[in-house]
Amino acid sequence: MTYFEFYDIPISFQVDEPALRRIFYQNSKKYHPDFHTLADDPKQAEMLEMATLNNEAYQTLSDPDRRMRYVLNINGLLKTGGEGKQEMPREFLLDMMDINESLLELELDFDPERYKQVQNALELLEKELLAAIQPVLETYPNSPNPAADLRAVLEFFLKKRYLLRIRENLSKFAPQAGMAEW
Numbered sequence: 001m002t003y004f005e006f007y008d009i010p011i012s013f014q015v016d017e018p019a020l021r022r023i024f025y026q027n028s029k030k031y032h033p034d035f036h037t038l039a040d041d042p043k044q045a046e047m048l049e050m051a052t053l054n055n056e057a058y059q060t061l062s063d064p065d066r067r068m069r070y071v072l073n074i075n076g077l078l079k080t081g082g083e084g085k086q087e088m089p090r091e092f093l094l095d096m097m098d099i100n101e102s103l104l105e106l107e108l109d110f111d112p113e114r115y116k117q118v119q120n121a122l123e124l125l126e127k128e129l130l131a132a133i134q135p136v137l138e139t140y141p142n143s144p145n146p147a148a149d150l151r152a153v154l155e156f157f158l159k160k161r162y163l164l165r166i167r168e169n170l171s172k173f174a175p176q177a178g179m180a181e182w
Helices: 003-007 017-031 041-061 064-074 090-108 112-139 146-171 174-181
Strands: none
Touching (some): 017 041
């Protein structure tokens, strides 16, 4: 049973947050082990399992990134071992060469102006990627070609994860950038 089935909602990249929260609270009351203390051991174990499932489902479905990963996983699109094993689009990697070179230059010789340029380039790229995929996220799975949509979302997801790693590398320079502003 998927988390979507457990909550009786359609598989989607977009969920109705208030409805999701409402279902979570209903299930919390229904399955919480404290409400089943007088039940026999198998029933208590079942309620504990259901309460755990409810918590895991809510944590996954209420977080857009985790939900995206989950939808890709249940559709068999993420290779085992994580997204690091997935193949990135060549043109994207070529575009990233400039940013990676700037990171290397920052490491060798920090320059606050170059730091800001890399930050701005990342923000712009992230906004462009999100704007391009947003229509797909909003229409899946009711579009004419859901399989193509899933591939597009996978590509977006991998690019986003790649940019997150660049941001993590860039954050190493944040103390220097803060001191440069003094």
